[in-house]
Amino acid sequence: MSQTGIPGADERRARGPVLRKGLGPRPIGWLDPRGRTLGHVAFVGNRVTGLGLVFYLYLHLGVLSMLLRGESAWNDFLGLATTTVFLLLDILLLFGLLYHGLNGLRVALVGMGYAPNLQRAFWWAGAVIGTIVLLAAAIHILEDL
Secondary structure, three states: OOOOOOOOHHHHHOOOOOOOOOOOOOHHHHHOOOOOOHHHHHHHHHHHHHHHHHHHHHHHHHHHHHHHHOHHHHHHHHHHHOOHHHHHHHHHHHHHHHHHHHHHHHHHHHHOOOOOOOHHHHHHHHHHHHHHHHHHHHHHHHOOO
16 A cells, blocks of 8 residues: 555556556456446446447348249248247347436436436336337237247
């Protein structure tokens, strides 16, 4: 411990080569939930759902290009897209949309200063609303199976 109370401060002031601790945390380190707050969990969830939505956007554009192959190719795809596995993937997509959208709304409200002390309450409200909407949509999507 240095005189200032900051660990490593004396070593930083000393002349000589720059000492590095390494590359930093592993890339998967931000997914480690130990010692994290709800805000960090919300942040990681927003990143993961955002990446998933970008992946879906490109996948969706690829699927729409099947329209160029004609009506029979599109009808064959629709037969595949109405299977149980694809319907479950639609529910997963809806989860990503709801989480990313509701959490983004929370971030916007807190960031603009409307309710800076209500982050946790907004997150839980979004979780409850999102769960209700997701369950209702899942029942509607899977009701014909």
